[in-house]
Amino acid sequence: xxxxxxxxxxxxxxxxxxxxxxxxxxxxxxxxxxxxxxxxxxxxxxxxxxxxxxxxxxxxxxxxxxxxxxxxxxxxxxxxxxxxxxxxxxxxxxxxxxxxxxxxxxxxxxxxxxxxx
Amino acid sequence: xxxxxxxxxxxxxxxxxxxxxxxxxxxxxxxxxxxxxxxxxxxxxxxxxxxxxxxxxxxxxxxxxxxxxxxxxxxxxxxxxxxxxxxxxxxxxxxxxxxxxxxxxxxxxxxx
Numbered sequence: 707x708x709x710x711x712x713x714x715x716x717x718x719x720x721x722x723x724x725x726x727x728x729x730x731x732x733x734x735x736x737x738x739x740x741x742x743x744x745x746x747x748x749x750x751x752x753x754x755x756x757x758x759x760x761x762x763x764x765x766x767x768x769x770x771x772x773x774x775x776x777x778x779x780x781x782x783x784x785x786x787x788x789x790x791x792x793x794x795x796x797x798x799x800x801x802x803x804x805x806x807x808x809x810x811x812x813x814x815x816x817x818x819x820x821x822x823x
Numbered sequence: 824x825x826x827x828x829x830x831x832x833x834x835x836x837x838x839x840x841x842x843x844x845x846x847x848x849x850x851x852x853x854x855x856x857x858x859x860x861x862x863x864x865x866x867x868x869x870x871x872x873x874x875x876x877x878x879x880x881x882x883x884x885x886x887x888x889x890x891x892x893x894x895x896x897x898x899x900x901x902x903x904x905x906x907x908x909x910x911x912x913x914x915x916x917x918x919x920x921x922x923x924x925x926x927x928x929x930x931x932x933x934x935x
Binding site: 710739746747748749750751754762764765796798811812813814815816817 | 827857859865866867868869872912914921922923925926927928
């Protein structure tokens with residue numbers, strides 16, 4: 707298994723540009739999520755999905771969109787990049803138990819380092 | 824407010840010593856707690872997951888304990904090695920909350 711893969715590894719954007727961060731997993735996990743990691747603030751949840759066709763907002767969803775058309779893929783879209791979105795973005799997945807709650811180990815991708823100028 | 828705290832932010836220990844990393848959380852109503860390792864510029868690797876009904880989990884030289892009533896978890900590393908140098912993150916899934924709440928981590932350096 708490749709686990710959780712993310713592309714690109716690095717990206718530089720100008721303010722106002724849009725882009726999509728890709729995330730894929732080959733473990734047939736129902737639950738997928740996106741986090742951003744900023745110095746001194748830990749990881750914060752942006753959006754999550756409990757299965758194909760179902761997404762919901764996390765702690766810091768503004769400026770980001772997600773979709774989940776397949777079990778494997780969970781792309782994160784930046785609609786109009788802002789310097790405040792400069793961060794490292796991590797995608798994670800896990801099995802989910804009853805009511806879509808992630809009960810098992812969370813597997814993280816290697817991250818995408820995004821800089822917005 | 825549901826928060827997770829890890830103190831100290833950084834720790835240096837001579838090789839071979841046993842050590843304990845601390846994690847505290849503000850609400851005892853948790854679903855599970857997970858310890859991660861993060862190497863510089865890399866993603867997070869799950870080390871141990873403790874469900875709320877468990878008191879501890881072990882994997883090799885690592886042992887994680889959970890005391891919900893006091894809001895504390897510890898990660899014990901036996902016979903430390905230079906390869907253990909990394910940032911260790913604690914994450915809690917509180918009941919009624921979809922997200923994992925992360926601490927800001929302890930950066931561990933093992934001195935050869």
